[in-house]
Amino acid sequence: MKIAIIGTGYVGLVSGVCFSDFGHNVVCVDKDSNKIDTLKRGDVPIYEPGLDTLMLKNVEAGRLNFTMDLEGALDGAEAVFIAVGTPTRRGDGHADLTYVMAAAEEIATVAKNYIVVVTKSTVPVGTNRKVKQTVAKANPNLEFDVASNPEFLREGAAIDDFMKPDRVVVGVQSERAAEVMKEVYRPLYLRDFPVVTTGLESAEMIKYAANAFLAAKITFINEIAALCEKVGADVKQVANGIGLDNRIGNKFLHAGPGFGGSCFPKDTRALARIGQEYAVPMQITETVIEVNEEIKRGMIDKLLGLCGGTFNGKTVAVLGVTFKPNTDDMREAPALTIVPALIGGGAKVRVCDPQGYREGAELLPGVRWVEDAYKAANNTDLVVLLTEWNEFRALDLKRLANKMNTPHMADLRNIYSARDAKRAGFAAYGSIGRGGFGAA
Template sequence: MKIAIIGTGYVGLVSAACLASWGHEVVGIDKDAGKIASLRQGIMPIYEPGLEELISQAVGQGLLSFTTSAAPAIAGADIVMIAVGTPPRLRDGEADLSFIYAAAKEIAASLNGFTVVVTKSTVPVGTGDDIERIIARTRPDARFAIASNPEFLRQGSAVADFQAPDRVVIGVDDERAGVLLQELYEPLRLQGIPVMTTQRRTSELIKYAANAFLAVKISYINEMADLCESVGADVRDVALGMGLDRRIGAACLHAGPGYGGSCFPKDTLALLRTSQDHGVSLRIIQESIVANDARKRRMALKVLNALGGNSEGRSVAILGLTFKPETDDMREAASIPLIEALQRVGLHIRAHDPQGMANARSLLNDVEFFDDPYECASGADVVVMMTDWKALKRLDLGRLAQVVRNRVLVDFRHVFDPVEARQHGFSLSTIGVQQEAAPEMTKQAPPVVTRIRHHTPVMQNR
């Protein structure tokens, strides 16, 4: 098949690469000329494991190309996929569909022959109806069908998620569109992966419902972690005991500093706004959002408590900045409110991330960035494990103990072994277990920071 994909972000780029690897002719379309020029040179706009290699192979085989000229790609396509952003509007949190509607108008102007227009972007219920009206109004003569095909890609494992998903959801109100999309995903069906066909509006709701439910699970286990700290229980064992129940499952039962990223915060808020528009109360979702916001603020208090409540002249080393490992995405990362809260009480922030520092620099002020985690921790009064990258999970605590000013660890990801930490003289504070008493801090004043050093980020060429 010939496929045009509008948008070369996480969803569009991964979808384009994977569909091309199945032998389809795919064109990735984006208005950002700089991004398209970089993609043509093999330079990735995002960090995603395995994506660069897959794109290089598909481009080399002539199955994948990139362009800013949408018209020719759309006119020759059997399927046109919309994979543009739907960020929350600042004024009310509803999904901003302006990019979706602009794409629909662009598609309408270039349609040639029967075409299935597929929405892969996460959109509120009824958006497919809007797209259908826009195209029909712009091109009354066009032959087309609108379908919903939501993505379920996790950043850091998006390529694997596309190639071996839990399920594929196809939402159609047109039989021809359903047949074509079933054919598109036939390689997955042959592997035994469920390919589910439903109504278009149902498909649109499935994505929001799934993400909001997972967000509720995360907020729930985080509140259980707080209870565990108070009653002397261990949240890791609580989560294990819950997760072994097949009705519940272990996914999203890892206590941490709160959920972030491009999906959960945006999608839970958009689902809540949709429910309000239809006069339906989703109190569990609403409380999950409130709990997650409070969770991120609570983490700053945990760091301050580890410092004995004394922030004057102290420095904090933050290890890991992105909202999860294996991605450079800083959207809604828990590190941002944590750092901002710590700065407000006068703490100096030192930070390291294997891939996310370039994006972090555009979001954070007065932060000292380091390429090396040990250099980042050098002279710090407390080291905070924020994102559990594989490289950071392998840190040598003996070496770390030699460079820090005070041997205090705050571990938000349960990375460090408590016994090993104590062997190296560290006081360890973590989530969901009773905390050790705050240590006596070194009395010597730290050196005054006269300027912010800007080190070359690890991902400078990505």
């Protein structure tokens, strides 16, 4: 079948490439001519492992195309996916639906035959009904249905998540729309992956509820980590002990400097705002948001402890600034709180990140970018391990320590241990939830 995708950002591009690999004829549409030109050249404007190879494969097979022409893209299409941005609106915490509604109106003006308008973007409850009203108002004669199909893609593992999902959620209002969506996801039906069919509002809510729950789980273990430091417990042992309980599970129980990224911060704020709007306060979610920000700020005090109470005159190497490994995404990354605090305190900061420069160069002014962890550590007073890229998981700690003026390490991802650091020659080592920051 023919599918159109509006938006070639992270969700739109990954979805378009994967749908084409299902065997569908996919046309990705964007108003940004630079993006379209880049994609037509075979270049991928985002970093996602394996995406470039899969995109090229399907372009060469003739199943995947890129264009600015929405009318041509919709010609013969049975479904059009809206995959545009829904950033948090300044001032009130609402998700900004400007781009979603603009896409819906444009679809209405150029579509000629029956089509299912599918919202792939993360949107507040009730949005798909508004999309339906917008399309109907713009073109009363158009025969169409709407559907909600939220994405659950982890950056760095998006292709695997799309091809082997925990579940696919489809919210519809009619059998006809349900049949079209079943055809879209036929390859997954045939392999017995769960496809959950719901109403529109339930599908919208599932997305927010899932992300808020996972954000709460991360924040919970980070709070436990803070308590572990005070009482002498090891948060890694605690997480393992509770994670073996099938009711809890071990995923998202890794203590760190707070969550970031494109989903959790935005979606928790949006869910909290929806609760306020309907006079049902999301007290747990609101607390998660507050505590997560406190955790990020708390990392600065930990680093100060390893720098003798001041950043002034110190040279600090930061290893990893993206919000997680295997992505170039800097949105809401803990680095955006920690690095400016280092610079503001008078430190000279060097940054090493395999993919962070693309976005980080603009977001982190005043840092020096270095391509190698050992070069970054040369003559420094502190190394901060902030993002757990694979290349930082097996560092030669002795070599690293020997490069430094003052061999102190802040291991904010608990990759190493105080014992390993001491043997390697570090004078001070700190981690999260495994005793206080201080001498190794």
